[in-house]
Amino acid sequence: MCTYLTEKFALEGSGKGARGWFRLNEGTVYVDHPVHAPYGHTVNIDFRNPGLGASARVALELTEEDALALADAIHAAVKSAPAGLASRNQ
Amino acid sequence: MTDEIVAGTVTITGHGGDELEAYLAKPTDPTPRGGVVVIHHMPGYDAATKEMVRRFAVEGYNALCPNLYTREAPGADPDDAAATVRAAGGVPDDRLVGDVSGAADYLRALENANGRIGVIGHCSGGRQAFLSGCSLDLDAAVDCYGAFVVNDPPEAMKQMKPLLGLAPQLSCPLLGLFGADDQFPGPDEVAVLAAELEKLGKEHEFHTYAGAGHSFFSVDRPSYRPEAAKDGWERIFDFYSRTLTA
Numbered sequence: 001m002c003t004y005l006t007e008k009f010a011l012e013g014s015g016k017g018a019r020g021w022f023r024l025n026e027g028t029v030y031v032d033h034p035v036h037a038p039y040g041h042t043v044n045i046d047f048r049n050p051g052l053g054a055s056a057r058v059a060l061e062l063t064e065e066d067a068l069a070l071a072d073a074i075h076a077a078v079k080s081a082p083a084g085l086a087s088r089n090q
Numbered sequence: 091m092t093d094e095i096v097a098g099t100v101t102i103t104g105h106g107g108d109e110l111e112a113y114l115a116k117p118t119d120p121t122p123r124g125g126v127v128v129i130h131h132m133p134g135y136d137a138a139t140k141e142m143v144r145r146f147a148v149e150g151y152n153a154l155c156p157n158l159y160t161r162e163a164p165g166a167d168p169d170d171a172a173a174t175v176r177a178a179g180g181v182p183d184d185r186l187v188g189d190v191s192g193a194a195d196y197l198r199a200l201e202n203a204n205g206r207i208g209v210i211g212h213c214s215g216g217r218q219a220f221l222s223g224c225s226l227d228l229d230a231a232v233d234c235y236g237a238f239v240v241n242d243p244p245e246a247m248k249q250m251k252p253l254l255g256l257a258p259q260l261s262c263p264l265l266g267l268f269g270a271d272d273q274f275p276g277p278d279e280v281a282v283l284a285a286e287l288e289k290l291g292k293e294h295e296f297h298t299y300a301g302a303g304h305s306f307f308s309v310d311r312p313s314y315r316p317e318a319a320k321d322g323w324e325r326i327f328d329f330y331s332r333t334l335t336a
Contacts (some may be wrong), residue, residue, distance in 0.1 A: 004132070004214075005244060006176050028177045033133055033213075033305070035169040040305065040313045046173045054163035054174040 006030045012088055015047045015058035022056055025049050034061035043067035094118045095147040097140075102156060102196045105188020111157040111164070112193060113140050115147035122204035124229070124334025125197030127190050128155040129211035129218045132176070134168035135159060138310055149327055151208075151334065152200050156193045158186065179249055186218050187225040194226065204336035208262075210326070211236065212307060217253065223264060224256035230333035232265045232326055235304055237274035240282045257286050263293040265329040267322045269302035269315070297325055 007029040015024045026048045034042040045060040045067070062070065084090060097115035104110040113135070117123065126146045130139040135157040146153035158181050163171035175181060194207045208230035211219035216236020223231030233239070243250045264287065268280050275283075280298060287294040299306065299318035306315040307322060 004176075004180055004250060008177055026177065028173065030176065033131075033311070035133060035136075038312060040303075040311060044173075046177070048173065048177065050174065050177070054166035054170040057170050057173055059169065059173065 011047070013047075017056060017058050019055070022049055022052060024058070025051070031064070035059075037061035037063075039063065092117070092119050093148070095144065097144050097147065100154075100196070102154070102192050104156060104160075104192040105185045108161060110160045110189060110192065111135075112196070113143050113155045113157070114153070114196075115144045116152040116200065116202070117147055117150060120202050122202055122336060123150055123152060124204055124206040124208060124330065124336075125152040125154065125194070125200065126330065126334070127193040127197065127207065127209045127222070128153055129186075129190065129209065129215035129222070130155055130158060131212050132172060132180075132214040134172035134175075136168040138308065145323075151330065152197050152203060154193045154197050156189050158189055181218075182249070183218075183221055183251075187222060190218070190222045191226050194228065204334075206230075206334045206336055208232065208330055208334050210234070213237075213305060220260075220264065221253055221256070223262050224253065224259045226261065228262045230262050230265070230330060231260075232267070232329065234267045234307060234322070235269060235272055235275060237279070239275065240279040240286075241275070254283065254286055257283075257292065258290055260287070260290075260292045263295070263329070263333055265325060266294065266296040267307075267325065268296065268298045269304060269306050269318065270298050270300045271303035274304065295325075295329065297322070 009027050011027045013024050024047045028046045030044050042061040043064050047058040049056040095117050100114045102110050102112045128143050143153045143155045159171040159175045163174045206229040209219045209222045210232040212234040216233040219231050220233045220239050239253045284296050302315040302318040305313040306318045
C-alpha cells in the first residue's frame with residue numbers, strides 16, 4: 001500500500017548526495033514502497049534541503065528491523081560519548 | 091496499417107492552467123482510436139509507469155501520463171520528486187482532477203483521436219482513477235487496487251477523504267482489479283464498493299485474484315504475481331476494447 005503517512009522533523013547537519021556535500025534542514029521517515037531495496041515495503045528515511053531543490057536528498061530504504069537497529073545504534077553512540085559533545089549547542 | 095508508435099515528453103495544460111510535463115505514446119497509424127490517461131503511482135512518474143504508457147500505444151491506444159509532481163520538482167528524478175511531494179503532504183484531490191482533465195483534453199485533440207477517453211491508475215493512482223471517473227465526463231475507468239475509496243484513511247492522513255459518497259456521480263463503466271491478500275484495499279472494502287455500485291446501477295466489473303496482494307502488476311517488485319498480472323492486462327484490454335471504441 002501507499003501509506004501516505006510521513007513523519008517529518010527539522011534538523012541541522014550535512015549530508016552527501018549525488019552532487020557532493022550539502023547542508024540539511026529536514027528529515028522524513030515513512031513506511032512505503034522502496035525504489036531500490038528488494039522488498040515490497042521498507043522504512044524510508046530522507047534527509048533533505050528543499051531550498052536546494054528536490055535532488056538535494058540523501059535517501060535510505062531499510063527493513064523495519066534494521067531501521068530500529070539504526071535507531072538503537074544512534075542512541076548507543078550518543079550515550080557512549082560525553083553528554084552534549086555533538087549537541088547543537090556544543 | 092502499421093505497428094509503429096512514437097513516444098516522448100510533451101507539455102500539457104493541467105489544473106489552474108499550469109504547464110505540466112507528460113509522457114505521450116501513440117500509434118502513428120491515422121485510424122481514429124481511444125485515449126488512455128495513465129495516472130502514475132505515488133512513487134512517481136517513473137520508468138515502470140512510462141513502460142505501461144508505451145504498452146497502451148502498442149495495443150492501439152493513444153496514452154498519456156501527466157507528471158503530477160511537475161510543479162514541486164521540475165526535472166528531478168522520480169524518486170526525489172516523490173519524496174518532495176510526500177513531504178509536502180501529497181497531491182490534493184482537486185488538483186489531480188484538473189490535471190487528469192488536462193491530459194484528457196490533450197488526448198481528445200490528437201489527430202487520430204476518436205473522442206473516447208479512459209483512465210487507469212494503480213495503488214494511489216487507483217483511488218485517483220475512481221476519483222476522476224466520479225469528477226469528469228469519461229468513458230472508462232480502471233482502478234487497480236486503490237485504497238481509501240471506501241474506508242477512512244488513518245487519522246494522520248486527514249487531507250485524504252474516502253470517495254464512496256461520489257459514486258452516484260460515476261460517469262463511466264469501472265473495471266476494478268484487486269488482490270485477495272491485499273489489506274489496502276482489503277476484500278471487505280472492495281465488497282462494499284461493489285455493493286454500492288450495484289445499488290446505484292453503475293456498470294462495473296471487479297476481479298479479485300487469489301494469491302495476489304498489493305502491487306501485483308509491478309514486474310520490478312517482489313509483489314509481482316505473473317498469473318494475476320497477465321489476466322489483469324487481458325481484462326484491461328478487453329474492457330477498453332468495449333468502452334473506448336467509437
